[in-house]
Amino acid sequence: MLLDEKRILVTGGTGSLGQALVRRLLSGEVGTPARITVFSRDEAKQHTMRLEYFRRQAATDEIIYEKARELLRFHVGDVRDYSAVLDAVRESEVIVHAAAMKQVPTCEYFPNEVIRTNVQGAQNVVRSIKENHTSVETVVGVSTDKACKPVNIMGMTKALQERILIQANLDGPHTRFVCVRYGNVVGSRGSVVPLFLDQIERGGPVSITVPEMTRFLLSLDRAVTTVFDALRYSEPGDTLIPKLPAARVTQIAETLIDGRDIPVVHMGIRPGEKVHEILISEEERHRASDRNEYYVIEPVLPELRPKSVRPPALRAEYSSQDVTLDGNGLRALLAPYLPPRKAFGLVA
Numbered sequence: 001m002l003l004d005e006k007r008i009l010v011t012g013g014t015g016s017l018g019q020a021l022v023r024r025l026l027s028g029e030v031g032t033p034a035r036i037t038v039f040s041r042d043e044a045k046q047h048t049m050r051l052e053y054f055r056r057q058a059a060t061d062e063i064i065y066e067k068a069r070e071l072l073r074f075h076v077g078d079v080r081d082y083s084a085v086l087d088a089v090r091e092s093e094v095i096v097h098a099a100a101m102k103q104v105p106t107c108e109y110f111p112n113e114v115i116r117t118n119v120q121g122a123q124n125v126v127r128s129i130k131e132n133h134t135s136v137e138t139v140v141g142v143s144t145d146k147a148c149k150p151v152n153i154m155g156m157t158k159a160l161q162e163r164i165l166i167q168a169n170l171d172g173p174h175t176r177f178v179c180v181r182y183g184n185v186v187g188s189r190g191s192v193v194p195l196f197l198d199q200i201e202r203g204g205p206v207s208i209t210v211p212e213m214t215r216f217l218l219s220l221d222r223a224v225t226t227v228f229d230a231l232r233y234s235e236p237g238d239t240l241i242p243k244l245p246a247a248r249v250t251q252i253a254e255t256l257i258d259g260r261d262i263p264v265v266h267m268g269i270r271p272g273e274k275v276h277e278i279l280i281s282e283e284e285r286h287r288a289s290d291r292n293e294y295y296v297i298e299p300v301l302p303e304l305r306p307k308s309v310r311p312p313a314l315r316a317e318y319s320s321q322d323v324t325l326d327g328n329g330l331r332a333l334l335a336p337y338l339p340p341r342k343a344f345g346l347v348a
Contacts, residue, residue: 001031002232007135009092011079011125012099013038014045016188017142020220021096021227022049026064026071030228036071039088040099041078050074079121082128089128093135096227097125097165098142100158107154108271118157119164126168129175136175140230141165143181143239145216145277145320148284152272162239166299169236178234180226181241181297183216183277183320186333192249193337196256204262206253209269214276214320215252216244217333229294235306237299241279241288246320247330255330258338280318288313 008025012018018038025036040046053068077084079099089095100118101107107114122141129136143162146155165177186193192215199206218226222242230240253264269275280288280295287298287305290313298305325333 002228003033003094004031005034006031006093006137007035007037007091008033009037009039009088009095011039011085011088011095011097011121012142014040014042014049015098015100016185016220017223018096018098019049021098021224022072023064024221024224024228026053026067028063028067030231032067033071035073035091037073037075037088037092039075039077039079039085041076043076046074046076079124080116082124085121085124086128086132089125089136090132090134093137094231095125095136095139096142097122097139100142102144102154104146104152104154104272105270107157108152111153114153114157118154119160122161122164126164126172126177130168130172134175138176138178138231139165139168140227140234141177141179142227143179145181145183145279146274147181148278148281151274154272163300166237166239166304167301169299169304170301176234176236178230178236179239180230181239181279182218182223182226183244183246183279184218185223186217186219187337188220192252193256193334196253197337200257200260200262205265206257206262207265207267208249208253209267209273210275211248211250211266212275213249213269213273214246214323215249216246216277216279216320217252217325218242218244219333226294233291234296237301237304239297241295241297241318243293243295244279245325245329245333246323247325248323251325251327251330252334255327255334256337276319276321278317278319280314282317285314285317286312288318 010018075088101114143158147158150156162179168177226242288295289310
């Protein structure tokens with residue numbers, strides 16, 4: 001299978017995506033790795049994650065917890081630190097680079113810190129591979145819709161991360177560097193759904209920026225599947241983009257409020273926020289092809305692009321402004337976060 005006997009490194013492995021990715025890796029659905037290394041600078045989250053897998057008396061998911069004891073390793077380190085990155089990289093064959101600073105308003109106040117993590121972190125991964133005799137076969141860089149036509153520090157640094165990884169294919173012929181780019185992960189830390197749920201639990205108000213704001217949405221599972229599919233199908237320098245539903249943020253709030261008497265307030269756009277997100281720009285669409293459930297942006301560097309010219313998959317940029325979710329679709333997507341009787345359509 002895809003990852004049988006592979007040594008896998010997940011930077012940012014204690015984040016929402018990292019933890020979901022590790023759990024799916026341990027399930028065996030893409031093979032049985034030789035080792036999974038969780039790399040992050042947060043020893044407290046690593047300790048919690050270790051206890052979850054190593055000390056849990058599981059009534060279900062026995063396979064996952066048994067495999068964790070055999071396969072799972074934890075490495076405390078910072079992607080800003082080249083020597084720490086090298087220690088982890090030299091023992092790896094597949095790397096999912098998910099470490100990032102990603103809270104948009106916070107990033108606006110600490111741009112130097114964001115550059116060190118999002119840009120220099122990617123540089124350290126590439127340098128570790130290029131300057132040493134490693135066995136790394138593939139690196140998947142996790143990016144964001146905010147990297148497309150970026151207007152905030154988080155997006156600007158993620159756009160640079162994408163270019164650093166794509167360019168690395170020119171100098172690292174033995175390693176394939178690819179990227180995945182997607183929108184807001186429903187339920188991830190810091191995303192809008194947990195924020196709204198916390199505000200609803202407190203009785204409100206639910207804070208919305210502006211009524212016209214839209215966002216792409218995907219589940220954590222779909223985010224992980226996108227990483228797996230990038231490992232399966234992507235050519236060097238590709239950026240894989242899942243075809244995603246989009247909704248107005250006001251619709252998300254109304255669905256989660258679910259008819260309860262919870263007030264809503266409009267607070268204006270926060271520092272660095274966009275009204276609409278874009279996954280493929282007007283300029284990139286000429287290099288974007290259609291691949292089943294995904295769009296694939298071919299590399300900006302002509303040396304990495306295929307010889308044959310493929311017709312563009314899109315006639316315009318791919319924006320969340322083109323809302324695709326109606327009320328029923330949004331309710332189905334948010335079902336895990338709704339009261340049980342509503343989620344399953346039962347009448348009280």
